[in-house]
Amino acid sequence: MLLSIHHVTFPIEDPLLKFLIELIIILCIPLLLNKIKVPHLLGLIIAGAVIGPNGFNVLSRDSSVVVTGTTGLLYIMFLAGLEIDMGDFKKNKWKSLTFSIYTFAAPFVLGFLGGYYILHFSILTSVLFASLFSSHTLIVYPMVSSLGIAKNLSVNITVGGTMITDVLSLLVLAVVVGMSQGEVGTSFWVQLSASMAVFTLIVLLVFPIIARWFFKNVEDKISQYIFVIVMIYMAALLAELAGIEAIIGAFFAGLALNRLIPHTSSLMNRVEFVGNAIFIPFFLISVGMLIDFNAFIQSWETLGVAGIMLVASIGGKYLAAMLTKKTFRLTNDEGQLIFGMSAASAAATLASVMVGYNIIISENEAGEPIRLLNEHVLNGSILLILISCTVSSFVAMASAQRIAEADKDNTVSGKSEEKEKILLAINHTTTVEKLVNLGLLVKTITNKDRLFGINVINEEANESSAKNAEKILGAAVNMASAADVKLNAITRHDNDVVSGINNVIKEQGITDLIIGLEDEKGFSTAFTDNLYNGYLRNKNANVIVYHAVQPVSTIKKYIVLVPANAEKDAGFFHAMLRIWNIGRNSGASMIFYGSSSTLDILKRIIKKANIEAKFNAVTTWQQAQEAAYNLGDNEGLIVMMADRGMYSYFPQMRAVPELLNQKLNGHNYMLIYPFSKTYKTITEKRAVSNHHDFAEIGKVIGKIFK
Known part of the structure; x- marks a missing residue:
């Protein structure tokens, strides 16, 4: 064993050593960054870039990293659906719908204008390019929730709006892919609508029935937790079969189990603990492994594309958050929190970029493939993920902490400081x-x-x-x-x-x-x-x-x-x-x-x-x-x-x-x-x-x- 360690080659293939390195990163990054008040999720992404194949190539982004990272991504969306206050969501559904329209339309318009008029993409490519910025990933949600403000109106609006805008952006992806392959017609729309309807009915109606029976008849705590994981993956699989992304399935699974896993229960604590300790950090590290800093040094065009993407995404999200704040007369901190939570682009953006990059629409004179989204967009999306997650982390956590400190509403609504025993x-x-x-x-x-x-x-x-x-x-x-x-x-x-x-x-x-x-x-x-x-x-x-x-x-x-x-x-x-x-x-x-x-x-x-x-x-x-x-x-x-x-x-x-x-x-x-x-x-x-x-x-x- 000692000899094998002395002759380590990069990337490391030994599973024990790989897992140990990742655990050390997950352990040390929060301890180091908390002292300088930098959100640790940002540190995990940067650490992934440093040790990844585009950094020092310590670890490869192999199937084990992808599997645990995918679970972490599904976990983030599942927790968002699980912790949403359904009573609040029903009361504020029109607010969430309004926000989703703002946060979908503003970045989409900016992205389309940038893609069509500045980068000279085709209309089809410009539409897909614009849809990249309409979705957002609730990457800071676990940290915001840990501050005890998950039931705040601005959080509720953002989580509800995320579900809608992510579905819309992924629907755009499905339509553009179909059109690029010449498959859009009446049958396409009928099939997509029917599959989504069946998926929604199964997850939101059948899953709760199964879960209620299971929790009534199975008392073993480990089995209950494994059951929850099965439900997440089952919903994700059904979503893919329906023609939409797996993250939407995970979110719907959270909604389905929302009323069956009380927020104060031991099962909820287990779900949050395992996700925040293992799966979500692995996802952040896997995202970091995609970052290639050399691409920006070697190509000014990539930097130009990335600049347009940043303006469209972050600028559009800020505009949408301020419109939401004005529309519903929210406080400055609540408006900033909406912007901070919605600014991060990772999951749906990365999924859409990869799909667009893998679609070859023709070949040039040299026989090289012409892709629906080129490598400049792919590399620009990685920079977008890094910067948007950075902005999201700092803005969301700063505003969330101010809201948590000010949230001392002493009423009989349960937010009082009553010294109950x-x-x-x-x-x-x-x-x-x-x-x-x-x-x-x-x-x-x-x-x-x-x-x-x-x-x-x-x-x-x-x-x-x-x-x-x-x-x-x-x-x-x-x-x-x-x-x-x-x-x-x-x-x-x-x-x-x-x-x-x-x-x-x-x-x-x-x-x-x-x-x-x-x-x-x-x-x-x-x-x-x-x-x-x-x-x-x-x-x-x-x-x-x-x-x-x-x-x-x-x-x-x-x-x-x-x-x-x-x-x-x-x-x-x-x-x-x-x-x-x-x-x-x-x-x-x-x-x-x-x-x-x-x-x-x-x-x-x-x-x-x-x-x-x-x-x-x-x-x-x-x-x-x-x-x-x-x-x-x-x-x-x-x-x-x-x-x-x-x-x-x-x-x-x-x-x-x-x-x-x-x-x-x-x-x-x-x-x-x-x-x-x-x-x-x-x-x-x-x-x-x-x-x-x-x-x-x-x-x-x-x-x-x-």
Whole structure:
């Protein structure tokens, strides 16, 4: 082995040494560049150019590099579709469409004028040349997302617009290729339209059905991750069969699985971790390997073509971003972020250039091939990739960091800085995973270390009971850490489980207590007694009773029952925040049933919550119960409850647990009992009662959350 290392020849062929070099680059580049505040993705591209075949030829751009690089490219597009807020996207679909028109048209017009009038390309070549600049690659999306602003309006608009403009530019490619080969006719358009329609229906309708079944029946975490990778490649393959690029298939796969992989789940953390650690860096290195600096030194014509490409692409994207900012009255930072995210040209641009370069339309007098796109465009596209990614990295990260710092909107929409502390009562092995998953779902995204798990051990318990408690809490800690969340384990020795939990609530300042019901037992007489005479005696914590028969990520819709006058209860808005977090983090839609006055308040606040919601006014509680009894498959129930003495309490509430045992034991449901602590002042009480004054309600909520 030592002899073989001393006689290394370039490019290196030994697979172990090749992989080691690439890993060292991925490890060291971020560490070095973070100190000088240079985006590491730029360093990875440059490193690829240095070690690539056009640099020092340390490594060749062989099939292994291409495969991992392709996976990284698909990963970027998949994550963009997976992390997009579908509720936000539906609300802002016209904004995304408008941006896509701007960002497609502006670079296209500039590119066509440059290609036809300056470079004297044919009309067909000029159209393909112009389409190169209309698409863009969300190469900085993982870094922008890591700053916690993936749900920002400008990010949402850009991601949605990317899907549309990339499809349009790749459609132009398909049409130009067909025309260059004389294949465009009625049958061509019919076949293309039909294949795209079939592809869209399969991915967006069939994939979610398959995925929901898989996640409900397969609990193995490794299998779930491999399943996700299979879905990415399957969608990419279907896209190619439909006549469009694989990256569009990966994006659609992300949309298809969007609601089945909660943003706060351990599976999402695995998907992001592996992609950001391995596949995406390999893609960036593989892009760098295409860069040939000698081509620019040897040919002034290549530099001229590259200059036109840069003006058309970056200038067009800047113009489109500023038009979008003006149209929708966005802030300067949001406009800059749109420009930064859309400025990078890599995936679709490179794919289109390679296709155009490989198409030979004729031969010159010397017998040399005349290509649809010549080598000057090919080399110019490499420079475009390098410079556009550089501009994208610096502009996007600078504006994203400013937005992240300024994004402190303290509202009940879930963006507040509420110091929540969520306690999971973990006493049974069968409920550990269910409770942890719900805890990850109801918490605000910024809460990474205020999740607690408690197991109460009887004072007279033997050593085996203590070991079992330690094992249960250990499993909960591991599950939470898989989602990059710290769960603080508490083992409590007490003669009574209820008093042990209530004491911890007081000692730790717990804001929410989540208790799980065992599937086969439901609401037992003993549990119901402990609930009303024990847990609810603690007035400072929101109490959630949870019953699950299927993974929470597979629930498509929740029926939410809200009693009349619930908005007057002290903990109402705190409890609603938990419901909104479930909808926002899981993507499930919410159907609210309640009185007209209560729903009016929710309609006004829901605009800030970014979830899909519908509202049905009812005049009696019996009408609301009927809606609950008609739950379908993959639907869950949330009931807002109250204890005696609260504004929304009525005697029939005591019968709800028994009715759930009888009617809905085969469904997921949760009962939420808002805390009932008294207000500090009469002014605060009056402000909440006067629910028409939304601004004043917001101030009171802020005080309550503190």
